[in-house]
Amino acid sequence: MPIIQEAIKLIFTFDKTLTDILIVTLKMSISSSVIALIIGVPIGVVYGYHKNKICKFLIIINRTLMGMPPVVCGLFCFLLFCGVGPLRHMKLLYTIPGMVIAQVILITPIVIGTLEPFVEKIYPDVRDTIYGLKIARVKKIFLLINESKYEIISIYLIAFSRAIAEVGAVSMVGGAIIFKTNVMTTAIMNYTNMGNFNMAMALGIILLLFSFVVNIIATLLQILANK
Numbered sequence: 001m002p003i004i005q006e007a008i009k010l011i012f013t014f015d016k017t018l019t020d021i022l023i024v025t026l027k028m029s030i031s032s033s034v035i036a037l038i039i040g041v042p043i044g045v046v047y048g049y050h051k052n053k054i055c056k057f058l059i060i061i062n063r064t065l066m067g068m069p070p071v072v073c074g075l076f077c078f079l080l081f082c083g084v085g086p087l088r089h090m091k092l093l094y095t096i097p098g099m100v101i102a103q104v105i106l107i108t109p110i111v112i113g114t115l116e117p118f119v120e121k122i123y124p125d126v127r128d129t130i131y132g133l134k135i136a137r138v139k140k141i142f143l144l145i146n147e148s149k150y151e152i153i154s155i156y157l158i159a160f161s162r163a164i165a166e167v168g169a170v171s172m173v174g175g176a177i178i179f180k181t182n183v184m185t186t187a188i189m190n191y192t193n194m195g196n197f198n199m200a201m202a203l204g205i206i207l208l209l210f211s212f213v214v215n216i217i218a219t220l221l222q223i224l225a226n227k
Helices: 002-012 016-049 053-066 070-081 096-132 137-147 149-165 168-174 184-194 197-226
Strands: none
Touching (some): 016 096, 016 184, 096 137, 096 168, 137 149, 168 184
């Protein structure tokens, strides 16, 4: 198809607009997924081995947040950052940091909710070691993180995939401003609406390639974890 041929040509000629969109997307996706992992992993570990009433209630809340519609998150952040919002002086609206915050709110519950059942499953196997060595609470968390390292890497890949493919929240908070906050998902939507199918297809191909690579890495990690 001519559209696919032109799209591939745009990719291999390193089109400036395409490259700029890719750089903004990677900045936003990597930053938000790393921050979500740093916040979510310790919480997910604690939820995994602590099963008191408070933790059980918080797990229910987290599972609710895992299904939060991106547009709801985008609306919430927009109201925080806009001219009448409580965080208006930080000038986060239509910026990459603002988009990162929205993504962290969306992704962190996913990190927590994915890690929590895994830690719950492995905890009985390491519980005797923890009590036998009288390991302190903080060291217990680090021990469980170490035991979950392959799962944590897989969870990061899930978080990164969610960040790079999300459109609702980032379009509302970022505004899809060209050369500033336009990411691949919002750009595909905008270029399709403008009739620029070559650019939209080029971005779509790159997005699919990212997804393909992430899935290959995740599969290899599962193989390593099961050895």
